[in-house]
Amino acid sequence: MPGLLERELSGSLYELLEREYGLHPHEAVERIEVTPASREAASILGVRPGDALLSVTRTTVDENDVPFEYSHDLFVADRTRIVVRSPGARDAAGRSRVGGRVLELRPHSA
Helix, strand or coil: CCCHHHCCCCCCHHHHHHHHHCCCEEEEEEEEEEEECCHHHHHHHCCCCCCEEEEEEEEEEECCCCEEEEEEEEEEHHHCCCCCCCCEEECCCCCEEECCCCCCCCCCCC
16 A cells, blocks of 8 residues: 555545555454463553453455454553444345354453
């Protein structure tokens, strides 16, 4: 995406990618899990090493399943609230249904 960093980035990044580069996000997968703080992360976030952090990893693909976005963020678990809004869709009969799906749900192994 040549010139991306020279563009105005204060609005929606997805809208900019669609408008300027013809890139259409198809699907994003986010993995959210609890992880212990490393020494470096603990220092940056003002917690103790080993304290619980929420790790959020996101990969977004385009219409051809080509990844174009990857992010990995760490949040202090007891200072974080995550709100997810899933857009509804209508089936052929006009009934509302949720468009998201759970890809993986399992206990975290210690």
